[in-house]
Amino acid sequence: MTGKPIPVANPDTAVFWDACNEKRFLIQSCKSCGENQFYPRAICKNCQSNDLEWQEVSGRGTVKTFTVVRHAPSPAFKADLPYVLALINLDEGVSTMMNVIECDVEDVHIGMDIELTFELRGEQYIPQAKPISKG
């Protein structure tokens, strides 16, 4: 049985995935127009400049929308059921997809504050979201 998908970096994304292995989440900031973007690209999608700078995010965000998955897309995810798939707005103004983990699936709601965490998948850490820990 094949396991859960492990991201395979390409020249656009290698810096991002290497940083994840140091538990840092990087976005690209355009030095020409100031836009932040995620996922990583060779150019700024707003102004087409290639003068992009990597920027580490604060690690905070909110749940934009979510779903509780109860039917696995492949056998590898069956053991995780039910799990939360969510779109996350990071405070830096970019949107990502993650699972919301380390909480009851019934507690997840739109607007919920989250912080980033990292899950080891094979030899690659992947970013995930979890409720902000108290205290």
Next chain:
Amino acid sequence: MRKAIITGAYDTDVGELPGSSCMALHTEAAIGAIADAGLTKSDIDGVLCAYSFTEPHLMLSSVFCEYMGLQPKFNAAIEVGGATACVMVMQAAALVESGQCRNVLVVTGDNRLTGMAKGGAVATLAKVGHGQFEHPYGMSVPSAYALVATHYMNEFGVTSEQLASISVTAREHAILNSKAHRQTPITIEDVLNSRVISSPLHVLDCCLISDGGAAIVVSAAETGDDRPKVSVEIMGTGQGHTHEHIMAAPSLSDFGCKQAAQTAFQRAGVTANDIDVAEIYDSFTITLLVELESIGFFERGEAGPACLDGALKIGGRLPCNTHGGLMSYGHSGAAGGMFHVVEAVRQLRHEADGRQVEDSQLAFVHGDGGILSAHCSLVLGRV
């Protein structure tokens, strides 16, 4: 400019078709559509194909032409997910209007139900997700649409009952159509009690997986005046594209359908209010609801209550998916979108036995690919 008209339309049996193949479904649909147009194979000078899960190929349209023995002057395959059928019709119209072709065969088909291992079609569909940034999180197509549904329900007060009524209406129409894949009556309670795939979507909020094929012929209006059937004019077409991956969608309330429909209405010189019958992509109940409101058939938050009230039924304010749609008639890949086109032609010809919308003159057809990513609208009129 020359006018483009649909002269032939045909769809094969749909459902579980053991022994069918992708290319056999293509050719059956093609032969049917060419005959329906009163043409012969040698009249076809343009061919457009889509894609296949069971016989994927870099050059599917060339494979099809070779299989059927066609040597057209124009030949191409188009892949825009669920928008493909409408995009192909738009492209065929452009080929005819520009004078490059006189009769374009637009053909689709796949045996994705019996021709793949169980779960194969769902796994292949999930590939619309991003390999690095979506797949690792266990996203399926239903769960991606569920993300839209959660947002839309929260924002505009849509209820699960309202979504369920879309599924029930599709089934009621399918029961009137002897060819439909699913004909067992269902109630709103049945939908709500069916297994949750990805909240808030139940299995009965999702479309079917079927075998089947469908084709049309698009011709220059001035060719031949001895056509066997009533012709259908392609009055207006339009597209809208905002993203591919749902994580990159600029909005979860408005999608490319808004632009696509506006362009098509404008080119046709009509408004949403003029439409007699609508055949709109319904991969999930939420898909149809969002599209009905984003296109402007209903105000925001009103499509759900209207559907509960019967507005989408034959005889209602906007008869919609009169054949049963992807939810109950069948979904065979690109042919799923083509079933909507074929049904619009039947409605405009007044040959939709048992489910005819009275005196329909104007039809709207819409396809959406990806996760509400790629959109194409058609306005069709009875000539």
